[in-house]
Amino acid sequence: MKSRDEIRVEGLQERLLRAVARTDSIRLAGLERASVLEQAKAGALRRERARLAEKHGENDASVRVAERRLATSARLRAELTAEVGAARIQPPKVGAGRFVVYGRVVDSRRRPLRDETVEALGDDGAVAGTDRTAADGSFAIEVDAPRSGATAPPASERLKSADAGAGAAPPGVRLRVAAPDGKVVHEDVSAQPRVSGTAAYREVVLRTGGGPEREGPSPPVGPWHSVRGSVYHNNPDCGTGNNIEEENVREGTGGKPLCRECTGLNRAAAP
């Protein structure tokens, strides 16, 4: 049976996740709100687990159920944090005759990876452009593209390309990613077309990426605070921030200083 607290938190979650589904312009704000509320929900679930363990004992089935719900919540929070990170990356402006491939490099848990070298390879395998990922895992590489209306690749590329016939598809681009130690950790199998005047978003997930030194606290998210507290929080891993009773959670800083635990977590997560 669900406690009244749980039901109330779930109702809030539903409303917020519906808000996320609306337009792109409010997508980021919606995701950040959902992320904050999911943190509040996790706090409520942790208290519920403790209450059940106290009442029925650590080995009771109800405690296992509460733990499964906590695990689900943790997965949803990780996913929301990743979506917030992706939504924060703005599409670049692209001129005619140019094409931009931009996006993020992330680890298997969709946490941003910095200092990865991203190369855009032309159809001939030569490097057409390169960038290094920032702290948020972002990169953007601008390359030449046929102007709109043109369908054939430039003669130089056509000659170098092994299998492209005259008037074939526009030149493509493949991404290759090298770790800070220079080791190639990803290379696209298929090319995507360079469409003049457009940008294409790519999220490169490195299954093998991220050594132990990269395992660490999450980067900050949209701020929240407790109406009863003297500080605000912005790190999804903050224990204090996650244990605010959900009826006291508010968005924003509330004009309060940043919590010390969050400050430390943000510093640890920073480049």
Ligand SMILES: [Zn+2]
């Ligand atoms: Zn905090």
